[in-house]
Amino acid sequence: MNIGEASRRSGLPAKTIRYYEDIGLISPDRCENGYRDYGSDDVHKLRFLHRSRSLGFSVDECRQLLALYEDKSRASADVKEIATSKLTEIDRKIRELTELRRTLEHLVHACHGNDRPDCPILEELSEG
Amino acid sequence: MNIGEASRRSGLPAKTIRYYEDIGLISPDRCENGYRDYGSDDVHKLRFLHRSRSLGFSVDECRQLLALYEDKSRASADVKEIATSKLTEIDRKIRELTELRRTLEHLVHACHGNDRPDCPILEELSEG
DNA sequence: TCTTGACCTTCCAGCAACAGGAAGGTTCAT
DNA sequence: ATGAACCTTCCTGTTGCTGGAAGGTCAAGA
Structure with missing residues (x-):
């Protein structure tokens, strides 16, 4: 899906989503026309980010949380x-x-x- | 007095004091050697700024408060x-x-x- | 007298976490 | 064919400073 749809589903502005890509939080595929192409896992991550940001975690803390979230051998x-x-x-x-x-x-x-x-x-x- | 002394008396870092000058909050005299020269009224203003900033006013609000402070015909x-x-x-x-x-x-x-x-x-x- | 150290100066860069806008390409419906 | 609604990158601005580089100034000690 395009960034607009990902924005609607995650609740994050498109600008913010591009920014999160800039700083390496997510890396969506690209279509042939150069448009970003988001999968449902990407949206899942974006919602995770949205939620944790709104809970007051800094972007860097979100990065850590996201890494832990994806690390199946993490310690709670x-x-x-x-x-x-x-x-x-x-x-x-x-x-x-x-x-x-x-x-x-x-x-x-x-x-x-x-x-x-x-x-x-x-x-x-x-x-x- | 030099900026170091003004800093000590106002509690504001010298960097901050220069910044406040940059954005037009204060304008001290200059000595012949180019050093800034603060009077006691300048220090007074700096303390005012320090206090109002620490009370949560934005720099722009501080600017307004300072203008009101200096306006003897203000309304409380x-x-x-x-x-x-x-x-x-x-x-x-x-x-x-x-x-x-x-x-x-x-x-x-x-x-x-x-x-x-x-x-x-x-x-x-x-x-x- | 020289030098050391503590001052002071300006200017430039960067922090967080985006938001706004320009200039241009793409897609889709009418 | 045209217009709206997308999308792209790049650049600037926001708030309130803070740090550092490169250099000038001043007073005291050897």
Whole structure:
């Protein structure tokens, strides 16, 4: 199938699919006219990539996961380790954002938000 | 003062300070030898930038905030609006990450993490 | 005086992970 | 035959810096 169909079936934009080929994540066949030709296994991989990207794995982690996925003698511990470290990272991000949120909300609350120039937000930013 | 001192006082790397000049956020004087020459008001701005960046504002938002900061006839409502929309954005990010976290934790829990190839994480990624 | 080391300068490249668009070839339906 | 809807490659731009190369400047020590 052509890239458009692969895009529809995988949920990834054609641009992204070509990019994934550029960086060596997939390598579809080519038709005589030069068009890329995707098989159902390719689509399967693309969906795998789509899903793992949307779960927050970096492209490089996706590469590792994909390699493990195709390695029938893999140890599930290897996969679990990647996922666990990603979980830790997500936890950290959530903590940081929550802290940010608190500070910001405090500032927003303190600001009158009227047409006068007094602004605790700017004051805090300039002093903090 | 030289850029090194400005860096120490503002907490921003010298590279970043030059970059901020490149994109027009600050414009220090120059000495005869070509070195940048920062005054205390420059350092003040740099600290403002440092703080607002670390609060999650984009460089472009920082530019707006800085302009408001220097505009003595500003309305605090303008600042509050920027901060409020940033707050909304942070909330959205937190929600997304929390959802991600839940899915990922579920997967990590389901995986035995041993030396066998059976792996619910990969299964989910390939089907989801 | 020479030299060493810590500064400073500009410019160029690269990171992630694509997105947008130009210029052109192909296929299919009308 | 023509137009729409595909497809191709190549180049640029995004965000916010960071690293490095090649070179100028300055102050202190031998």
